[in-house]
Amino acid sequence: MGIFDSPQDIQNSLLEWFRENGRHWIPWKLKKDGSIPQLGESISPYEIWIAEVMLQQTQLKVVIPYWEKWIKVFPSLIDLAEADLEKVLLIWQGLGYYSRATRIHQSSKILIECVGENSVENLHSWPVGIDQWMSLPGIGRSTAGSIISSAFDLPTPILDGNVKRIFSRLLASEKTSIKNEKRLWELSSLLIANVSPRDLNQALMDLGSKICTPKKPICSSCPLQNFCVAHTKYDPDDFPKKEMKKIKPLQEIGIGLVFNKNGELLIDQRLEGSSMGGMWEFPGGKKNSDESIEKTIERELKEELGIIVKVGVKLLSFEHAYTHKRLFFTVHICELILGEPKPLASQKLLWVSPYKLSNFPFPAANTKIISELHKHLAYGNKKL
Numbered sequence: 001m002g003i004f005d006s007p008q009d010i011q012n013s014l015l016e017w018f019r020e021n022g023r024h025w026i027p028w029k030l031k032k033d034g035s036i037p038q039l040g041e042s043i044s045p046y047e048i049w050i051a052e053v054m055l056q057q058t059q060l061k062v063v064i065p066y067w068e069k070w071i072k073v074f075p076s077l078i079d080l081a082e083a084d085l086e087k088v089l090l091i092w093q094g095l096g097y098y099s100r101a102t103r104i105h106q107s108s109k110i111l112i113e114c115v116g117e118n119s120v121e122n123l124h125s126w127p128v129g130i131d132q133w134m135s136l137p138g139i140g141r142s143t144a145g146s147i148i149s150s151a152f153d154l155p156t157p158i159l160d161g162n163v164k165r166i167f168s169r170l171l172a173s174e175k176t177s178i179k180n181e182k183r184l185w186e187l188s189s190l191l192i193a194n195v196s197p198r199d200l201n202q203a204l205m206d207l208g209s210k211i212c213t214p215k216k217p218i219c220s221s222c223p224l225q226n227f228c229v230a231h232t233k234y235d236p237d238d239f240p241k242k243e244m245k246k247i248k249p250l251q252e253i254g255i256g257l258v259f260n261k262n263g264e265l266l267i268d269q270r271l272e273g274s275s276m277g278g279m280w281e282f283p284g285g286k287k288n289s290d291e292s293i294e295k296t297i298e299r300e301l302k303e304e305l306g307i308i309v310k311v312g313v314k315l316l317s318f319e320h321a322y323t324h325k326r327l328f329f330t331v332h333i334c335e336l337i338l339g340e341p342k343p344l345a346s347q348k349l350l351w352v353s354p355y356k357l358s359n360f361p362f363p364a365a366n367t368k369i370i371s372e373l374h375k376h377l378a379y380g381n382k383k384l
Contacts, residue, residue: 007190011200013227014207014224015196017207018206021210022199022202023060023202026202027068029202037153042124043151045147049107049147050067050070054067056097056100057100058095058096060209063095066094066095077111077115078112078120081109081112085102085272088104090361092361093361094364098276099138104138107137110136111126115127123151126151130156141159142160145159146201149201150198150201150202153196153197155192155193158188158201158205161208163208167184167187168184169230169231169236169240170230171187172230173241176240176242176243177240180240191204207223217236219236248322248325250319250326251327253287253330254294255329255369256282256300256334257282257331258336258341259335259336264353265282265351265353265357266349266350267349267360268281269281269348269349271345280360281362282369283305284297284301284331285300285304294332297334304346305339306340306344309334309337311332313333315331315333315376316369320364320368327365331372
């Protein structure tokens with residue numbers, strides 16, 4: 001008998017394991033009074049939606065303090081929709097993948113139109129259809145399914161990384177998860193039917209997090225070991241089959257920290273339509289193969305700001321990895337020689353005290369620069 005022939009046995013095993021071992025304490029999965037929702041009972045989709053987007057690319061233990069801070073600052077959909085993007089990005093700062101925050105902000109305005117300002121507390125006013133949630137920026141099928149099943153206890157399947165790994169091992173699929181995705185979705189849809197969807201989806205996520213881990217899964221404690229082909233016939237560590245990793249290209253970036261006579265530092269705000277749009281950064285750009293990093297900084301600041309600078313002492317250099325690329329930053333202190341800075345390649349410019357930089361949302365790589373700059377200034381290398 002195959003996996004697809006015994007969904008009820010798998011459901012029962014999962015739910016029984018979840019009752020004893022599940023993460024029943026996750027704050028956005030609880031009612032306002034902190035109690036666990038009953039079968040079929042709806043809870044606020046707002047808190048769940050925010051958490052699910054944060055959980056894209058980020059682990060639960062990292063997300064929880066950010067989520068708690070977010071809910072304090074934006075306790076309702078109305079508060080979020082009325083906030084400006086810069087404040088949203090500032091609260092998001094540190095979570096990375098900043099386009100998620102921008103999409104949340106865009107989605108809040110769409111949801112307000114859909115739900116109605118006077119109905120945000122009415123859970124029945126929120127969308128429950130998978131297509132409605134997937135129409136929002138940054139919401140895919142699995143995220144939408146998790147929101148709907150968690151908030152409304154409706155049977156919507158999910159297929160996040162944890163669930164893909166479990167299903168790939170259950171099936172002992174020789175294909176990679178991406179190539180086998182249709183079959184994995186079929187299994188997820190089959191298992192979610194006619195049971196407690198909220199608990200079943202959470203059971204899958206918890207099992208993937210605690211037992212069916214990427215390396216050295218604890219098969220002896222797994223409620224699904226008798227159904228798992230990878231466990232009974234092969235080595236679960238060999239599943240899911242891995243994609244060939246591409247080598248990330250390394251790009252050199254020159255950054256110029258430009259001070260004025262008042263000891264203020266020049267920062268610029270990225271264009272809305274660009275990567276990490278709305279975030280603040282220090283001016284600079286990509287190094288050409290035929291130039292020194294000092295020449296890169298001089299050229300980039302002239303092109304971006306219309307100014308001539310004298311490149312001074314090097315503050316630091318470091319590598320920072322993103323999903324599809326690696327950047328090697330070299331940062332120099334610069335002196336403004338000629339010209340009035342203009343936002344030729346950005347939204348706006350500001351002269352800011354180095355000690356007020358925390359008031360602005362910066363990409364993660366810039367936190368290293370700011371930290372090193374504060375050390376540099378503290379040692380008296382530059383008078384303010």
